[in-house]
Amino acid sequence: MSTAYGFREYGGPETQQFFDVAVPFPGPGQLQVAVHAAGVNPADWKVRAGTRKDTVPVTLPAVLGREVAGVVTAVGPRVADFAVGDAVFGATATGYGGYTDHTMLNASSTAHKPGSVSFADAATLPVAAGTAYDAMSTLNLPAGSRLLVIGAGGGVGVAALQLAAARGVSVLAVASRSKRDVVESLGAEWVESGAGLATRISEPVDAVFDLVGGDALAEAARLVLDPAAIVSVGDPLAARDLGGSSVERRRTTAVFAELAALVASGVLDPRVTHRFQLEQAGEALALVESGHAAGKVVIEVG
Numbered sequence: 002m003s004t005a006y007g008f009r010e011y012g013g014p015e016t017q018q019f020f021d022v023a024v025p026f027p028g029p030g031q032l033q034v035a036v037h038a039a040g041v042n043p044a045d046w047k048v049r050a051g052t053r054k055d056t057v058p059v060t061l062p063a064v065l066g067r068e069v070a071g072v073v074t075a076v077g078p079r080v081a082d083f084a085v086g087d088a089v090f091g092a093t094a095t096g097y098g099g100y101t102d103h104t105m106l107n108a109s110s111t112a113h114k115p116g117s118v119s120f121a122d123a124a125t126l127p128v129a130a131g132t133a134y135d136a137m138s139t140l141n142l143p144a145g146s147r148l149l150v151i152g153a154g155g156g157v158g159v160a161a162l163q164l165a166a167a168r169g170v171s172v173l174a175v176a177s178r179s180k181r182d183v184v185e186s187l188g189a190e191w192v193e194s195g196a197g198l199a200t201r202i203s204e205p206v207d208a209v210f211d212l213v214g215g216d217a218l219a220e221a222a223r224l225v226l227d228p229a230a231i232v233s234v235g236d237p238l239a240a241r242d243l244g245g246s247s248v249e250r251r252r253t254t255a256v257f258a259e260l261a262a263l264v265a266s267g268v269l270d271p272r273v274t275h276r277f278q279l280e281q282a283g284e285a286l287a288l289v290e291s292g293h294a295a296g297k298v299v300i301e302v303g
């Protein structure tokens with residue numbers, strides 16, 4: 002049996018607890034993995050709260066977390082590219098979670114972890130960096146463009162700033178004052194978040210990547226030259242109403258391998274700022290649920 006942290010019913014943090022789970026031998030296309038690190042994301046508490054029932058089916062009790070890095074302990078039928086003992090990272094298979102010592106991955110959403118990339122960094126790539134990568138692909142901005150990122154100091158934001166800079170895109174990073182140093186260290190121009198955002202930006206922008214929604218997105222929409230160049234995972238419905246779109250996610254081996262290569266070559270640093278042990282999983286998720294995390298939060302196992 003594995004020790005896991007999750008929730009027995011939909012609701013608030015009071016529904017969270019430790020329990021034991023069985024991780025069976027992997028089915029076709031699956032990998033059983035001993036978890037070394039798990040990424041912590043806003044999606045985790047949103048799944049627990051029941052707001053993702055339509056897109057993330059769970060069987061209760063459910064293990065929290067959607068991404069891990071670890072070592073393969075068993076390989077299911079029809080898996081060609083992975084073997085027991087491989088260091089890997091990926092998105093957890095439907096019905097499995099990340100806050101545990103063993104979990105299941107689909108081989109199609111798993112990549113090998115380069116030796117120079119830590120388990121903690123690799124564990125953060127499928128969700129936050131993957132979303133930033135897919136957003137940059139959706140926008141496909143040429144070098145010299147101006148991109149406004151709202152919520153720039155969080156997990157997705159810090160990755161977006163670096164991936165945009167690698168394309169030669171100049172970034173205006175909307176973040177609170179506490180995250181000014183972080184976004185400036187990533188080469189972006191800091192713009193203080195809060196009411197009146199549009200009045201603090203003098204020139205139009207070519208695109209907006211929104212991680213917050215609400216008034217900030219509405220204000221940013223007034224600055225963009227073409228509303229079709231608004232993409233949002235903070236409030237995709239509002240973005241669509243403004244003429245923009247959501248981000249089409251590609252949780253594939255190819256995308257994850259590319260992200261790992263970018264970390265290995267020094268282009269991308271996921272900026273892991275807080276590390277917790279599995280026994281502290283509740284504290285880790287509470288930090289992310291506060292809505293004010295900087296960079297990435299990781300749970301290390303073992």
Ligand SMILES: NC(=O)c1ccc[n+]([C@@H]2O[C@H](COP(=O)([O-])OP(=O)(O)OC[C@H]3O[C@@H](n4cnc5c(N)ncnc54)[C@H](OP(=O)(O)O)[C@@H]3O)[C@@H](O)[C@H]2O)c1
Pocket residue numbers: 042043044128129132151152153154155156157158175176177178179180194195212213217234235250289292293294295296
């Ligand atoms: N659909 C998908 O596939 C997908 C994937 C990843 C993330 N998401 C969503 O994207 C959002 C961001 O994710 P994340 O992992 O980056 O979250 P995060 O690490 O918690 O960061 C959120 C950031 O937003 C900032 N923020 C909060 N209110 C703000 C405001 N009014 N103006 C500007 N910044 C504000 C916070 O910084 P301050 O405290 O400094 O304000 C924080 O740094 C979440 O809603 C998440 O669910 C969706």
